[in-house]
Amino acid sequence: MNQFRYSLEDLWRHKGNSFVLLLETVMLLIIVNLIAWSLNDMNKMNHEIQRLNETKEIYGLVNFTGSMQQNLLFQDDTYITELSQIYDSIYANDEVESFSLYSSTFNFEKSSFGNSEFLYTSEANVFIPFLYTNDLFFEYFNLELTEGRNFTVEDYQKKSPVIPVLIGSDLTFKYKLGDILSPLGSQQYQVVGILKKNSSYIDIMATRDFKNLDQMILLPLNKNELLSAADYDSVIMRAYIATDDKSVLSNIVNQANELVNYSFAFKSMLYQSKFVAQDKEKSLQIQILLSSLILIFTFVTVTVSYLQFIEKHIYEFGVHLLSGATHKDLALRLGGQFLILLVLSNLITNSLFGGFSNLYISVIVSMLLAIIFLTIPVLRLNRMTTTSMLKGRIR
């Protein structure tokens, strides 16, 4: 306990140096946690994709339609009937199972929100993302509710003045079951259910990652609520189809091409995941390289810093030995300093980056760092005799 107190005093006396060492260890822990998180994320994603494709292979839509053609479709909603047919061939087709991952945002007046720090905001607005969903979406991503009810068949089909919605768990700070949501515009929405915390889905064609639903709103995918050609286009372009029969996909592609000159294709989620994995591996390699450089740099600075500390306090250490300390006590004092820095680093990393930091990994890495960084200074200390320490006064 005494040595721990001396460690604290040492850190305080060398505040500047301690701060630099703290920053370095924080940086190192962050990057190590980032690597662990990326590895875990990659693993999780691979498992999830395997799981999703277990029964039927899932295909995502890749759009090649030119922007001019697409703009033409939106003008005056002339092609709304054709777009409706394409919609039906995807979402009301008994030969396939489909779900949409079309997402956009609701704008709310900022003044009506209380603590909305975790939401996207502008000066006047708060933006909350929403996602069109259907039964298959819930089934595929194993989504569960903590309160309320899921969407009913009626919700997916009937036009209603107040559209039922499900909200992510983080939004319960503002809304509860039965509350009416009034984003800018005339449409109103009512909360009928609350999603379980940490609910997520994977959108490999767009974000190429897991998307958390805690701060999102889920809307029922209801054809009757799609009012414009743009609405249809959005939902069609973000379609995912599960099927074992590739000819169905070809039929949809051909039909869309014939009707409105759409040009798109369906790509296998499994196939696409290989590219995602490659990208993630590349970024992982960069992270590992970066962390190695920081590790080397930190190792040098920590070792040099402690060796300098020993040199500077050699006489003081000698006096402690004279008074009844052992070399082990002095090593504990030295180790105590680094231990305090590591505890602080872990606290900082965990509080600032709690989302991806893993305490278990941080603690193991910290222990390894302590062993690596303290070996040379402790050996140096142990090789010195009390006599040589007492002769080593720096005046």
Add this chain to the structure above:
Amino acid sequence: MNQIEIRNLNKVFKTKQHALHALNDVSLTIEKGEMVAIMGTSGSGKTTLLHILGCIDHPSDGSYRLNEMAIEQQSPKALAHIRNRDLGFVMQDFALIDHYSVQKNVLLPLKYMKETKLRKERAARLPALLEKLHIGQKQHEKVMNLSGGQKQRVAIARALINEPDIILADEPTGALDQKTSYEIIQLMRSINQEGKTVIIVTHDPSIAAHCQRIVRIEDGKIIEDGANVV
């Protein structure tokens, strides 16, 4: 009873080029309550001998018994315990920590004492001890702000705080003026009169003159050991 008994002690400092015999077949006994001066010129081996007696250095060979205990067989932890409980050190350069207060310096040995009750008892005697050494007013001052004489009084207070049987002093007046040196040596005498063994390493005959016994050492060998007849 012999409190200190060393037999055929050798200390060799080895470098890559050569070996230096700092102590050569030294044998010495000191009884409890003695006040002994170890005299010798610079490089004679007197400080090395004191460091071995103080368990802060190890002999190359030979035996050292302190209070019937074979020191060469003790672990580093046991040696630290001996330094803490049985020995008090007073050094030429005071061996104080400049940025600590007087109080913190004096109480340092108690930090390494495990028995809480005893530690508290001894810490409670601090004001009286400092008063006795005429540094009571300086208790909270940083050591770096004190004069040489005051620093040496702090060192003596630290040597005494744990009530050791033996006080080892290495040129305790070496950095002090004549008047202060006299005061310090009188303090050492009064400590000895309280029953403690005092061993002073010095090259100064006027300091040695205050001791009952003088051991002369030259080139690592004891050349004279006898009662002070001055």
